[in-house]
Amino acid sequence: MSPDQADANPPRKLIAMANQIATFFASQPGGTQAEQVADHINDFWDPRMRARICAYAAADGAGLEPLVLAAIPSIRVPELQD
Numbered sequence: 424m425s426p427d428q429a430d431a432n433p434p435r436k437l438i439a440m441a442n443q444i445a446t447f448f449a450s451q452p453g454g455t456q457a458e459q460v461a462d463h464i465n466d467f468w469d470p471r472m473r474a475r476i477c478a479y480a481a482a483d484g485a486g487l488e489p490l491v492l493a494a495i496p497s498i499r500v501p502e503l504q505d
Contacts, residue, residue, distance in 0.1 A: 461497035
């Protein structure tokens with residue numbers, strides 16, 4: 424999915440899920456909250472979900488918490504086969 428497609432069809436459920444994860448980790452001590460968000464998403468989200476939230480963040484990112492946006496560079500997005 425191109426960033427233009429992600430922008431045209433915001434992944435509302437993924438946005439909500441990512442923001443919930445960020446809300447949880449924001450309350451954790453230390454300065455590694457963004458890494459913890461990325462680790463959680465990398466461990467538990469399907470590669471297609473990770474690709475979609477990263478494409479959306481690159482295209483617009485509206486509605487994503489700042490902690491999610493800080494985690495985006497550390498989220499692994501494998502090459503997907505069509």
